[in-house]
Amino acid sequence: MFTSHNEPQPADFADVRATNLAVALRFVRENAPCSRADIAASTGLNKATVSSLVADLIERRLLRETGLTEHRVGRPATMLVLDGSPFAAVGIEVNADYITAVAIDLKGEELLNWRRSFPGGDSTTGQAVAAIAAVARRAVSRMAKEARQVLGLTVAVPGLVEVDGSVRQAADLGWRDADLGGDLTKALRDPGFPVVVDNDANLAALAEHRFGPHRNTANLVYVTGEARVAAGIVLDGRVRRGALGFSGEIGHIPVDPAGPLCRCGRRGCLEAVAGVGAILRRTAPDAASSELELEIDEVVRRAGAGDPEILALLDQAGRDLGRGLAVVANLLDPEVIILGGYYIPLAPWLISRAEEEMRRGIVAPGGGACRLEASALGYGAAALGAAATVLDRVDSGRLPAQPS
Amino acid sequence: MFTSHNEPQPADFADVRATNLAVALRFVRENAPCSRADIAASTGLNKATVSSLVADLIERRLLRETGLTEHRVGRPATMLVLDGSPFAAVGIEVNADYITAVAIDLKGEELLNWRRSFPGGDSTTGQAVAAIAAVARRAVSRMAKEARQVLGLTVAVPGLVEVDGSVRQAADLGWRDADLGGDLTKALRDPGFPVVVDNDANLAALAEHRFGPHRNTANLVYVTGEARVAAGIVLDGRVRRGALGFSGEIGHIPVDPAGPLCRCGRRGCLEAVAGVGAILRRTAPDAASSELELEIDEVVRRAGAGDPEILALLDQAGRDLGRGLAVVANLLDPEVIILGGYYIPLAPWLISRAEEEMRRGIVAPGGGACRLEASALGYGAAALGAAATVLDRVDSGRLPAQPS
Missing domain, CATH: 3.30.420.40 (ATPase, nucleotide binding domain)
Incomplete structure (x- = not known):
């Protein structure tokens, strides 16, 4: 039976290079270890383009070559895997009784997983922002010690979160119409990475879909x-x-x-x-x-x-x-x-x-x-999903700047 | 806020030509009247490719040129619109008390809309198949009189329809585990177009989304x-x-x-x-x-x-x-x-x-x-949505054969 979501989706050609970098990155995410020829064969991009894209991704330290090679017909192919060693994504979940923080690398592997009790139901929005910011700062500083740059922070909130990230209502926290993203960005003094807010259940579902x-x-x-x-x-x-x-x-x-x-x-x-x-x-x-x-x-x-x-x-x-x-x-x-x-x-x-x-x-x-x-996935599902949205952003073509 | 359904979707390159034909067709559907240059500018396909695609679509009588031209900078551009005059899509809805049939052209304009009472609740599956087939034959023959070839028939059923089109259960019709698609294809003696079965509510929702x-x-x-x-x-x-x-x-x-x-x-x-x-x-x-x-x-x-x-x-x-x-x-x-x-x-x-x-x-x-x-949309929404799935199939690249 025909299902309508299989219709062809012409790419947005506004930024073909960024799109193609993302396509190559996602292909390696799903198929690593794989060769440049594999990427070309599966995406339809020509080999010269793939070589150039891969060189760029290696320079950005999003991919790396492994010692592995694969012998098929012809000369051996160098295999590629995700790198991302200079990067981390942070997710924090705030709830009525605790704050959870998770950091993952570009492959989705866990770098830290903290849980501390927090009287969310008895705190003001300001106290909550301060507590979340304190956890975020500790996570960023831990990542800095590992020479990792944090690419983004997403916060999971139990309540109605609008698509722009403002919290319309979070009854267990006593919040209403709170600009958590804005307040946190201020509390973190413009940290140089995006701070995003989303609903805890959506983020946990994303974590299940991606990692469970x-x-x-x-x-x-x-x-x-x-x-x-x-x-x-x-x-x-x-x-x-x-x-x-x-x-x-x-x-x-x-x-x-x-x-x-x-x-x-x-x-x-x-x-x-x-x-x-x-x-x-x-x-x-x-x-x-x-x-x-x-x-x-x-x-x-x-x-x-x-x-x-x-x-x-x-x-x-x-x-x-x-x-x-x-x-x-x-x-x-x-x-x-x-x-x-x-x-x-x-x-x-x-x-x-x-x-x-x-x-x-x-x-x-x-x-x-x-x-x-x-x-x-345990208690950390929403925080893990929150961190995963940062990877999704990279996968969708918003790549970190090249290391200086 | 980042929403994950914006991730880049690399096209399936297995049949680039069919995909590109479909992209051009869909662009004209949504933007007619428009020029070849408009298609090229918006899809990123180069002008020579677009010319070749459009020539193909005109030959298949899916597009036609209008007398209209548009003067921008340079020479006037001939404008394109959907044609589809040799084609029709048929949708039929069967229910506890009536059968509705709708036929539409490639633009979604109604060619016929019939409703006849039918004691669905008191009929056997065989009687229902015979009644649906009779309506379908009349619709096909009416279309033939207008020199239109029927590209497909979709039947809307009030009940649980599996993704393969078999009817698991339709309580108001007394059906259970009925291969309606297969039975109808037989009753229509292999009519040369696909016969598909889907749930009435899904099809009506599709009609609302497309035409309402x-x-x-x-x-x-x-x-x-x-x-x-x-x-x-x-x-x-x-x-x-x-x-x-x-x-x-x-x-x-x-x-x-x-x-x-x-x-x-x-x-x-x-x-x-x-x-x-x-x-x-x-x-x-x-x-x-x-x-x-x-x-x-x-x-x-x-x-x-x-x-x-x-x-x-x-x-x-x-x-x-x-x-x-x-x-x-x-x-x-x-x-x-x-x-x-x-x-x-x-x-x-x-x-x-x-x-x-x-x-x-x-x-x-x-x-x-x-x-x-x-x-x-009145009582015909499900039948209209049923017919629309036939257009969706064309739009997704399964084009009718070129007229002989």
Whole structure:
């Protein structure tokens, strides 16, 4: 069957050289080690052009030659791999109870992964900006010690982030209409790299699509497991943000109208019955919102010890989660829905019940294609995805300046 | 902010000529009347190549020169427009109570638009195939009288259609695992053009995106208003079908758990409280499923006359519809949700209440970007979208053979 997204896409010829550099770079990213001839054969660029592009990319230290050669017909070909040793990309996630920072190299390999507790729910925007800036400065300085230049910083925020990066609303942080990108750039004193802000669920979905066990799966949904429940949506291989950047707001899918009051004013929304906050309110009623992780550890300990009250509560939460996710699966028909954040440690007691209930609610015979899994990327998915957007920018042709 | 779908897309060079023909054709589609120089300037193809491509497209009667010329600097340029006079694309929609057929020319202009009643719910698959084939033969023969060759037939089906075109399930038609494409091709005795099957909501969404007042809106959702309630989803300018082609199943979003029993076995699903069938069950309890249109006419007449019972029922249905669509809007953040089918004649009494309720349920401040509107394309949207897929196939480079 014909699918309309296969239509030919004429390149923008405004900057053919930059486009071709990006095409060659992306080819090596996906096919390394590979030769100049491989690039020419697969991209349709002629060999002289490829040689010139590769020379440029080597000079910019984005590619390097390996000792490896490949003998086919004719003379041996020198193989190319990604270099990027003078560069780093930084992602930071801010949340109600912690800040996570990740730095990766051009290949996506992790250079640092920090997590520190942070009372996001009890801080002003100014305190949050100061805390994020402090973590960013430490990360930049660590990278400088490794002789790496930071190419960009992206910050993941749990809330509604417009496509221009302004934070319209982040309830768990108490933010509304905050110019986080601008404030951070100021706090970092014009650091010489772009500071970008995006939604945490979108970024975590991007990380799953790029680095997770389901990488390159065309259609996947990532569900955040923080105080807030939201989704990042990948369809046909790209994060889909919607008109304003507000897609993925699944927290208020009606699940149980006899359920507890939701902060939106209705009863029994997905977040109110199966969000991590809701689970903790029932399993650990005295928990403080800034110590979610400790409380989750305690719930996990009690579940592991077979505490029947905890097991029953998690079973019910799994069921409710599955009912809400069935709505998502029916609407989007993804290959997989991935549960992140604090759902990960709870998964052993949540996920099979949730999947069972989800499949029951899916209209397609046999429950369609959709599986439910816990993220293999751990708590750092959004920060990792944030850093990955910096690589995407390079891959799309905005190359770092040549080293002086 | 960087959005990852802007990454450079190297063309597939397997068939550069076909790709370039398609690029030139699409440029003229979007910019006619235009000159060869315009094509060269915008696509980056050199002038000699463009001349050769245009000569080929004129010979294939896909383009023609107009008498118009444009004087800029230098000599006058002959202007090009789409031709396509020897060709037609046919779309047919089959539903529980009617079959619609639309034929369009290469420019998307309507050549025929037929609608005949058909007891889809009470027919066997064989009877349906025979009825669709009969309509298709009449359309092909009408086109033949106009000296037009049919380039393809696409059939819109209300149900789960796999990406290969087999119908997994179409409850309103009583179909399950039907090879409609294969059966139709046989019934038409290998007609010499592709016969393709797709989901009605996807095709109607495509029609809205291509021909409707919101054409080229990046993110829109079309909601079918037949017995079944389902959605076609356009995000970032393309129909998003999901993993198996089953996206858009919004009929079973829970809306009112105290509501009527749904055919899925639960209570108060969107379809059971606000589907056209549900509305008729309450407003016209004796209605036959094969005469929806007559019954809708009667409801419209009574609503127009101010019948308070009907007005109250439509008001409640609008409210329930809005609650369900809020879930869709929160998940996808589209610019607009378009109500089709029998929602169109009911819109004057449904839509403002539905929009009000939808906005109340949208998480984004101010109800986000999403508007709710009735389709301007009428009952033929799915058939029109079906025919449009044939044009898409041409635009993507699968050109008709040169006339002999």
